[in-house]
Amino acid sequence: MAVLPAAMTLLDAAKLGDDNAFEILLQPLLEPGYRLAGGMLQDHQAAQDAVQEAAFKAWRKLRQLRDGSEMRPWFLGIVANECRSARRSRWSSVVKVVEPAKAESMPSDSVLSGIELRNALRALDEKKRLALVLHWYLDLPLDEVAAITGSSVHAVEGQVQRGMHELRQRMKESHG
């Protein structure tokens, strides 16, 4: 994963305190950051909060980003940390699990399946959920997922496989 020289120049400028350079670097990372936080927290407002906090933290910690390191896995690692912290205090997302559907008509099978799948994903332990969201939802390659989670590629592969297996099991159980 080579770093483009142009990006390095921007990064250097950002590290030296150029806020515009930082914002240019950050801009393409916001959407994946939002999707990562959304996949983990399943709440778009909470996802936006997590990305905002991560962006501010990234700005404060930019000098810790080592030369030659890529910014995307570093930033997504910060977003993942924010999600871990936010998860326990987001009572609203817990409430939503047990909240009855408010649809006026009977929900369609696909809506039910979506709810079941989100519940199944939420029930996975945090590491498997993170690996699945990064690899499946954000389409990131396994080596980048490993860089974000601080694991080996082999370990990430295992988490994705076990996560997928558990999702299937939970879906089967919910269908009786």
Added chain:
Amino acid sequence: MDNERALKVELRRALDEVLPPAPWLEAAVKEDLRRRRSRGRGVGKTTHGRRVWPQPPMQLVAGALILLVAGAAVAAVLELRNFTPRSEPAALDLGAYQAMVGGDVNRLIYSGSGIDCTTVQANCGGPGRDVLAALQRFRDDLTRSQPPASMAVINSLLRRHLAEGIADFNGVLAAYAAKDQVALDRDNYLFNAQGEWVSAITTSISQSQQGTVASYIDSVRAGKQAMATCNGCRPLQLAGQDCTEIQTVRCEADVVYAKLDIETLESALVNVTPPSSLVEQDALLQRDLAQADAAVLALARAQLTGDQDGFNAARASLAQKLPAIDADLAGIVGG
């Protein structure tokens, strides 16, 4: 392989359903950054060559009272169970203890209604004192009460976290009075860290049930699994691995993971109380966990303030406690 692809497509669709496009996000993040940068400049400026506040809080919170909001879930559960909150100290059975904790959580939520301590311009001062009083009442109730034996350790831990929370919230009030936004952010962060723990544990207390040998061991086994794969505990256990610099993203992740995994095990023990044959082993495990909990709390505080020596001491203390916890767990669930 086709099944895998189908599941992947389904998962993407399921997540897209709850995650609308956010075209406003870029503008919102930039605006938030500009606002916070403008007050963040100057943070960490030195006086006499020393940083006053070396690093910002790990997480600048959206509001000072997540604890109170989070507690709403607990209160709702307790109300559903039709408990009558009361706070008279006595030798309490499990139901009465749950009712007392529920009553205190309710009081805390009520006292925090309409309060905002996020910024020095917000409405924090007067209502903040009501919150402080409710926190103190909560702690005092725990101090005066005699909890059921299965809750004795968690009761004293809850008291300790509340005492820390009170100190942190006093810091919030002082920072608000001094119009010191940087200190306000820091103390809000610290206060909310306590709030997250209190929220998780009081939720477990509200759901706690007397276990059988089988259900208790199942619950402990789930907590053991979290500890076995604890991404944070293990690197922290090995000096020289991770956290050579304590304020890096990787090191923060280690501490957050350790905190969550220890909290998961603590919650598991509270959720299902032990049958009489396992009471002693449960108490031993809870006591060791309580010490690990204190070590993680010290790690987080040291990390926040850039206190390398404090961090190293807390790390050594955690490393010492983890094998004891492993042994306790093995004694209960085997292997």
